[in-house]
Amino acid sequence: MSxxxxxxxxxxxxxxxxxxAQARFEATRRYLAWRRRLLPVIATVSILxxxxxxxxxxxxxxxxxxxxxxVAVKFVEKFGLLMTNLGPTAIEAIxxxxxxxxxxxxxxTSFVYQRTVxxxxxxxxxxxxxxxxxxxxxxxxxxxxxxxxxxxxxxxxICFFPTLVNMTRGLRxxxxxxxxxxxxxxxxxxxxxxxxxxxxxxxxxxxxxxxAAATSVIGAIVGEWIGSTTGIGALIIQATYNFDSPxxxxxxxxxxxxxAFFFGIISWAERISLKWNxxxxx
Numbered sequence: 001m002s003x004x005x006x007x008x009x010x011x012x013x014x015x016x017x018x019x020x021a022q023a024r025f026e027a028t029r030r031y032l033a034w035r036r037r038l039l040p041v042i043a044t045v046s047i048l049x050x051x052x053x054x055x056x057x058x059x060x061x062x063x064x065x066x067x068x069x070x071v072a073v074k075f076v077e078k079f080g081l082l083m084t085n086l087g088p089t090a091i092e093a094i095x096x097x098x099x100x101x102x103x104x105x106x107x108x109t110s111f112v113y114q115r116t117v118x119x120x121x122x123x124x125x126x127x128x129x130x131x132x133x134x135x136x137x138x139x140x141x142x143x144x145x146x147x148x149x150x151x152x153x154x155x156x157x158i159c160f161f162p163t164l165v166n167m168t169r170g171l172r173x174x175x176x177x178x179x180x181x182x183x184x185x186x187x188x189x190x191x192x193x194x195x196x197x198x199x200x201x202x203x204x205x206x207x208x209x210x211x212a213a214a215t216s217v218i219g220a221i222v223g224e225w226i227g228s229t230t231g232i233g234a235l236i237i238q239a240t241y242n243f244d245s246p247x248x249x250x251x252x253x254x255x256x257x258x259x260a261f262f263f264g265i266i267s268w269a270e271r272i273s274l275k276w277n278x279x280x281x282x
Contacts, residue, residue, distance in 0.1 A: 066246040074246035075253065082235070082254045089232040090258060092148055092220035096155020097212055097262075103156070104163035105205070111164075112171045112197070129161040133222050141226045151223030151231075158219035159212035166208035170201025206270040213266045217259040232258075 048068045054060070055067040062070060075082065107125075111118035128136075137154050144150040174196055182192050224233025232255045239248035 063243045063245050066249060070246045071249040071253065074244075075250040078247060078250060082250060085231055085235045085251075086254055086258060088148070088228075088230050089217070089220045089224065089255065092151040092223065092231070093155050093216040093258075093262070095148075095152045096157075096219055097159055097216040099152060100156030100159030100216070101163045101209060101212055104160050104208075105167050108164050108167035108171060109193075111168050118168070125161060125164060128157070133158060133219065137222055137226045141223070146227045150226070151220050151228070154223040155216040155219030158215045162211050162215075163205070163208040166204040167201055170204030171197045173204075174200050202274060206266065206274065209266050210263055210270070213262040214259045217255060217262065221255060 051065075052067050052069060055065060066074075107121070111122065133154065136157070137150075140153050140157075141150045144153055178196055179192070182196055187195070220231070221233035221236070224231035225237060228234045232251055235251045236248060236255075239245070239251060
């Protein structure tokens with residue numbers, strides 16, 4: 001075979017098709033990634049534009065519904081005040097989040113290993129969860145005082161029940177074959193719990209934690225409504241009584257942004273912790 005024949009040898013069509021398919025896959029993946037990022041931005045901007053135009057078109061009074069530009073101006077003017085009040089709310093929400101979820105995990109573990117405990121106390125947990133937060137919040141303020149303790153307790157109670165239910169299900173819903181294999185290998189109860197039950201419960205746990213990340217902020221704000229002079233909840237009440245709608249809306253935006261940030265932190269932790277379970281991290 002001559003050198004010219006070797007140089008003229010065509011590239012196998014299979015390799016060419018594989019490269020083209022890979023290129024199409026990468027292009028589609030990049031398109032979907034940008035689509036997920038841009039669509040929420042476009043939707044948010046569209047809503048703000050419609051809101052701004054509607055306020056001016058229908059001459060809506062500022063104390064009823066201020067324009068987004070007025071809210072933005074107030075946000076800049078009162079940025080220091082907003083951040084000062086965000087601090088206590090953030091501390092209360094994070095503390096309640098930790099307290100409520102740790103208690104839920106511990107009690108869920110006792111439910112799994114002691115069926116009698118579950119039969120006795122799970123109905124009680126359901127009954128407490130059915131009580132509106134505005135009903136038991138004043139009781140907690142009376143019991144714990146008007147300080148931070150009552151707000152933390154309210155946030156913890158809101159976080160508690162979803163995590164209790166999800167964690168109980170996750171710890172119990174293990175593959176029987178995996179359990180039998182652990183027993184054949186003479187695994188200790190501690191090893192079975194951490195290497196099988198707890199790992200299996202992580203997708204369930206993170207689903208509950210993402211819910212709790214938002215509800216803990218709500219609990220802290222509701223607690224501040226009952227009785228507080230600082231915090232996002234207290235600032236909302238003050239702005240409402242003063243008919244300062246731009247400040248009211250700016251305060252709500254700050255609380256919502258912190259809640260979304262908290263949710264994002266939990267989602268990031270989920271992606272890091274559940275790399276082995278891709279379906280649960282999408």
